[in-house]
Amino acid sequence: MTDHHLAQLNVALPREPLDTPEMAGFMTRLEEINALADAAPGFVWRLVDDGGSDATALRPYGPDVMVNMSVWESVETLYDYMYRTAHLDLLRRRREWFSHDGLGAHSVLWWVPAGTIPTLKEARDRLDLLAERGPTAEAFTFQQRFAAPGSSD
């Protein structure tokens, strides 16, 4: 067992206000998809706002930038949730609802000591690191993965 967990941050710009019909295809499936994450093997934690169900109301990086942050036991468990569940169907349609124009890097992975929850400031730093240096052990992507600190694999 690794003593590190995997943290993930995504940022995106919604194309329309969240309560418009254009965004309904995304918003109406959010609860189901979040429940799927909560029940998924390897799920540890995800960011939610004060309302407590999701992070759609949070705008820590600017008025237009939505965030999505979570912690998982491994890269594989996060990958399986993202790409091998109904979540994939939402991702397939991501361009209908979101843009990443001008955001530079918009998705980053990094290791955190198990039992700790990353801060939004730390997450932002990881995203900037990825944008500046490309994938490194400190900030990486699914395509170019790095093993957890101290692990042999």
Place this chain on the structure above:
Amino acid sequence: MSVEAIGELREPVRRAVYEYAVSQDEPVGRDEVASACGIGRTLAAFHLDRLATAGLLDVSFGRRSGRTGPGAGRPAKLYRRSATDHEVSLPPRRYLAVAELLAETVERAAADEKLFAVARDRGRSAGLAAAALREGDADRAGSDAAAGIVEVLAGQGYEPQRRDDSIVLRNCPFHALARDYPPLVCGMNLALLEGLLDGLSASRGADLGERSSDGLGGSPAVPRIAPTGTNCCVVIDLASKNNHD
């Protein structure tokens, strides 16, 4: 390496053993292969091990009958299709390298929907062409729509299997790309299949009309994203009452 691996398949019995092993959902044992191929257990074991040594099958050990504890015997040697792709191209071609560059480009350009539109067009053209071929073939023209779909998809490497209300695709023809660019490549695959089924049904109007009047409504075959981890990420529903959308 891959030339030697593929060379192992020249022997007809070994080829039959390979074809059987890779068509099963679960890893197969020697006894099962022997009876399915009508050969002795020793010969089945010989071919299975040759295929494993060549890298065409992966080996695992397990008890097939659920017996445990003393008396359950040694775990059986089980075989399944190798996780490694084998490819031979003469002269050498590197189309995967090109595909990866193009996928990364589409990803960065956020041009997913343009790729999906092209895939839908290409799929429809292929579907129309396949339907025209089938209609010109007296033996097949009368067969049902689902059988036609299975045959066309088999020809494209999906290894389709018909279930009660759906067609499951056992192989992802775009595996390496789908692994690295799932939303893009699985979305492309869905659009390709939507186009293909649309093209196939467009020239099978009579067949469609018949099904519609049975109360099945609309197109009898609807692909949707339903990833399982082992199969292709798309499943084709055969009756509209089973659509989950």
